Amino acid sequence: MRVEIVAVGTELLLGQIADTNSQWLGEQLAANGIASHFHQHVGDNHERIVLAFRTALARSDALIVCGGLGPTQDDITRAAIAEIMNVPLVRDEEIVDRIRTMFNSRQREMPANNLLQADVPLGATAIDQRRGTAPGLICPLGNKVIYAVPGVPYELTEMFERAILPDLLDRVRADGATSVISSRVLKTWGASESGLAEALAERFIEMESSGSLTIAFLASGIEGIKVRLTARGDDQEHADALLDAEEAVVRAIITERLGDIIFGVDEETMEDAIAERFRARGWTLGLAESLTGGLIASRLVNVVGASQWFRGCVVSYASNVKFDLLGVDPGPVVSGSAAEQMALGARRVLGSDVGLAITGVAGPEPQDDQPPGTVFVGWAIGDVVGHAQLRLPGDRPRVRSYGAISALDLLRRTIDSGH
């Protein structure tokens, strides 16, 4: 059973709205172990919708069509399905009554074009509407099927869960398949996608040959590389057990080959990793940011309860603020000693246990004879004062974003190593 999602609407092609429906449906199908190999977007044009449906039916067993079921002139999904089924549209009087009742209960008169929503291709079954005025459709075509749902996410999700998913699962069971797919994401910072792929190359082949496990690498931009493990099990418990075992193997390989680069699992962020460490030790943190201009602070305060351990930050963008407020020695401000003095200054001025600081050159011009991308991170933890130098790629915003997560990662590793 392979399901194809076809999202209908010219606004999708023009990029005026994001297609969150295909993403949500994809997630639901995967969670229920139903394969989906293709998605399509098509505009509000009869011939092209028909073509998209024929294409999808040629390569998939079921279609979920989102959108084009409303009451206006550009809602033409019903007619396209009728053409594919080679049947006429028949007005369903029960649906007419339901729509009329709905308008009455809202004390509004029903515009006549709402009746279009009661047209059903002969042989199809309507899915009654509970959150909007447009019903959905289940349309059999031999041993294949087209499901049609409104494009409004609030209506779509309810109809999918109530009527489409149960019908799909019945068909899957009739096919004799029962497996569940589950995924887990390990988040890393500091390794390249290709470096990770090389470290895991042998394991990759073993997993592929297992038939029940797959691995993929997602370069998600400024948040590092994600390693996604996916398992197919007989049920949720089995899939989770496969994932637990595989996570242990993959963690061991990564840690041995590339060091302590895994900072979180699934939705955990780098700031969550920092928060966990400060909460566990009862420490407070103060920052001094130059290069990143407040970006690190603004990430940390996203963690609920940050006020328990995060004191604040001095964004010392002008050099004089570094000298006068943070007590940095006059001289070049892009250096390891400036970063260390900023960390000490932040700790003193903000009254925190730990100080973390970052200074560097975002570009496009060099500063203190250092090229863009030169970054120094300094820290002060108890008696330990240290710094690291980095060379970061990219333009201004990118150097800054990399700098922010790199500084937090250095703090994480320094704390974990017992500094």
Added chain:
Amino acid sequence: MRVEIVAVGTELLLGQIADTNSQWLGEQLAANGIASHFHQHVGDNHERIVLAFRTALARSDALIVCGGLGPTQDDITRAAIAEIMNVPLVRDEEIVDRIRTMFNSRQREMPANNLLQADVPLGATAIDQRRGTAPGLICPLGNKVIYAVPGVPYELTEMFERAILPDLLDRVRADGATSVISSRVLKTWGASESGLAEALAERFIEMESSGSLTIAFLASGIEGIKVRLTARGDDQEHADALLDAEEAVVRAIITERLGDIIFGVDEETMEDAIAERFRARGWTLGLAESLTGGLIASRLVNVVGASQWFRGCVVSYASNVKFDLLGVDPGPVVSGSAAEQMALGARRVLGSDVGLAITGVAGPEPQDDQPPGTVFVGWAIGDVVGHAQLRLPGDRPRVRSYGAISALDLLRRTIDSGH
């Protein structure tokens, strides 16, 4: 010339990431008057990618393929294109050199599988990579073409604008199309989409009947509502003249009906608007942020040359930092007087001409008896010290993002009104 976008990646089918690339590309194609009738998503599977490409080539003239060009085992777009073109992959030594140089400049060793990225289908042209390691491809197939770009948005957007769009426009011109479509975006803060639509309803009808001008409203989330004007002219000059005239009309209507809510045009940001005003007056700015935790500062430093007018920021997340460092009177810190004292404190501590401050409740819990979404913005400009109270909707990150842009907009309006 009809362009089909094919986004490659199993993570798209599984709903693990949103397909922002197709949306962005759809917007760019529409803005340039290029038709796009279909999009597809397909997973990292050779046979299915080939099938998706064949399907797209049967109904479209050009394909833009996003993703699957990286260095790992699941990056198989190159091989699929080679199969469609019926040619071998050939390693391009120039690309090998460029990738090697890139790794050297970052003082990292190049893992061997990066060389896969230098494989080019015979007869295709590589688009050199400037932001990542994967080059793009331009692959001719008779009078049709496949463009391939990396799936990382930061790499994709640059490559599309530099190499693909010009090539596409050349092909459109060779097809004999002569009209030019040009757009301009007016960026507003503080009005609702329906409020703007209502103010411009009459003009909307006049524009529709003109045949050469259209207007659209884009609710782009936390950056306000964009009003996009699009003109179709005989050439660029004609289209620009139509836009100039229409911008003047629309500006006058918006300003009369809704006030001074337009803060920028096209790519101009709120921080650009602030930078322009400080540079023109030779003033410097110092910030105190509590609610937003450094978000305002991190926006301001994105403007090139910010160091000329931006001194820095005190992120006073803990109340004691407000009292001890900024000199706020002990007591409730979510209040108008606290916001004003923070602005004065920031100006004093950071040695700036102007002080701007923000305090408030991000949630989920109330603070100082104020519900989440309560925000106070304070300012100190010369002898004028003032504040404004806001009620902002949404969850923690949203209250914070709205707070940041609202504070900058209040500063902009206060300066413009001669404070």
